[in-house]
Amino acid sequence: MFDRLSSLVIAVTLVAIAAIFATLTGGDPLSIAIMALAGFIAAATVYSALPVPLPDAPRTSAAEPVLPPAISLLRHPDFAHWVDQEKEPLLGIADNIVTIANDAAIRLLGRHIVGADVRTAIRHPAATDWLSRIDDGAPLEMVNLIDFPRPGARWTMRIAALSGREYIIFLSDRSAIDAADRMRSDFVANASHELRTPLAAILGYVETLQDMNGETDMATRSRFLSIIHGEAGRMQQLVIDLLSISRVEADRFRRPTTPVDLAGIVGTSIAQLCDSEQARAKDIVAKLGEEPLPMLGDQAQLGQLAHNIISNALKYGHTGTPVTVELTREGRRVRLAVSDEGDGIAPDHLPRLTERFYRVDEARSRSVGGTGLGLAIVKHISERHQGQLDIESELGKGTRVSVTFPLAT
Numbered sequence: 154m155f156d157r158l159s160s161l162v163i164a165v166t167l168v169a170i171a172a173i174f175a176t177l178t179g180g181d182p183l184s185i186a187i188m189a190l191a192g193f194i195a196a197a198t199v200y201s202a203l204p205v206p207l208p209d210a211p212r213t214s215a216a217e218p219v220l221p222p223a224i225s226l227l228r229h230p231d232f233a234h235w236v237d238q239e240k241e242p243l244l245g246i247a248d249n250i251v252t253i254a255n256d257a258a259i260r261l262l263g264r265h266i267v268g269a270d271v272r273t274a275i276r277h278p279a280a281t282d283w284l285s286r287i288d289d290g291a292p293l294e295m296v297n298l299i300d301f302p303r304p305g306a307r308w309t310m311r312i313a314a315l316s317g318r319e320y321i322i323f324l325s326d327r328s329a330i331d332a333a334d335r336m337r338s339d340f341v342a343n344a345s346h347e348l349r350t351p352l353a354a355i356l357g358y359v360e361t362l363q364d365m366n367g368e369t370d371m372a373t374r375s376r377f378l379s380i381i382h383g384e385a386g387r388m389q390q391l392v393i394d395l396l397s398i399s400r401v402e403a404d405r406f407r408r409p410t411t412p413v414d415l416a417g418i419v420g421t422s423i424a425q426l427c428d429s430e431q432a433r434a435k436d437i438v439a440k441l442g443e444e445p446l447p448m449l450g451d452q453a454q455l456g457q458l459a460h461n462i463i464s465n466a467l468k469y470g471h472t473g474t475p476v477t478v479e480l481t482r483e484g485r486r487v488r489l490a491v492s493d494e495g496d497g498i499a500p501d502h503l504p505r506l507t508e509r510f511y512r513v514d515e516a517r518s519r520s521v522g523g524t525g526l527g528l529a530i531v532k533h534i535s536e537r538h539q540g541q542l543d544i545e546s547e548l549g550k551g552t553r554v555s556v557t558f559p560l561a562t
């Protein structure tokens with residue numbers, strides 16, 4: 154209520170008034186003097202006990218915060234350092250001029266872009282359109298650059314706004330993702346097409362048999378039934394191969410950890426082919442050696458790999474010619490090689506043989522019960538086992554398909 158000094162003045166005044174009043178009313182002068190002294194001492198004690206007020210804090214205004222001086226991120230030395238480490242193209246722009254570009258951006262757009270207007274640096278209608286609206290506060294959306302920098306490719310452009318009229322532009326190549334999407338949809342379309350062909354044949358022959366209402370002779374009937382059986386078998390094989398390829402693809406990043414014997418696996422595959430209805434199985438010449446060949450692998454997948462390569466050699470090799478299946482140690486690896494004497498494959502087809510549904514001669518493949526997936530499955534199994542697949546062929550002479558795998562040490 155009162156500050157320290159006012160309290161002291163009031164206390165001293167009250168003591169003095171009390172002393173004067175006591176003197177005027179005829180009090181004992183000694184008692185009055187002692188009482189006045191005690192009053193002064195009490196006032197001084199209270200004064201010293203009162204809290205000392207804190208000095209006034211400097212005045213600050215909430216409306217005017219004290220900010221560090223503004224600096225440009227684009228001119229900061231750490232920014233240039235960061236930009237250079239970025240693998241994807243990145244540009245810094247100030248007042249529409251490219252002030253900084255990393256190596257990836259220079260590789261993509263050319264060295265001349267630094268110092269140039271950004272609308273001429275990124276030559277694409279969608280980019281130019283967006284960059285012309287940048288100062289009108291256009292929302293910082295992602296822009297698709299279709300057919301950039303060449304037909305068939307697609308990049309995206311993202312923009313981050315800094316203070317002032319400064320921006321960072323990020324460019325990202327989406328072409329590989331688009332290609333993977335395209336491959337996936339092509340695969341579904343191809344698989345549907347492959348299934349539709351035998352299905353149409355089956356439906357056709359069943360309807361014909363129904364229309365004939367039992368009036369067909371036995372020979373025609375059994376011919377139709379055998380075609381239906383064959384087409385259903387093709388569909389079944391296709392479904393088996395489709396399931397295999399999806400399983401093998403799903404396992405692609407899981408390294409096999411089970412110790413297996415490759416010689417035993419290949420031997421079993423040959424025995425299974427000999428037991429099957431494969432007419433040419435007797436043409437197989439096995440050179441598997443005596444010693445076990447230990448490796449880390451998936452027994453079923455390696456069996457399928459061997460089966461697919463050997464049955465291709467039997468399918469496409471000339472009747473009565475040998476199909477040689479050989480296992481050889483090559484240092485710390487083992488090579489499985491299957492050679493046939495057939496028409497061979499022209500060199501331009503070789504790089505595409507492991508693509509799904511790729512066939513050199515579609516009619517020939519179908520006539521021998523091929524699905525066009527055998528070598529794609531082989532490639533995936535080989536990759537999962539750190540294998541190296543090689544296909545060598547000479548037109549008119551034959552083909553040799555081989556895979557090498559690391560041996561377990």
Ligand code: ADP
Pocket residue numbers: 465466469470493495496497498506511512513514518519522523524525526527528529552
């Ligand atoms: P398919 O089921 O048609 O045999 P693959 O994926 O196993 O499919 O093989 C793809 C294509 O590669 C085959 O259609 C065939 O044209 C060719 N090919 C594979 N192996 C051989 C071979 N040993 N000799 C000649 N051509 C082959």
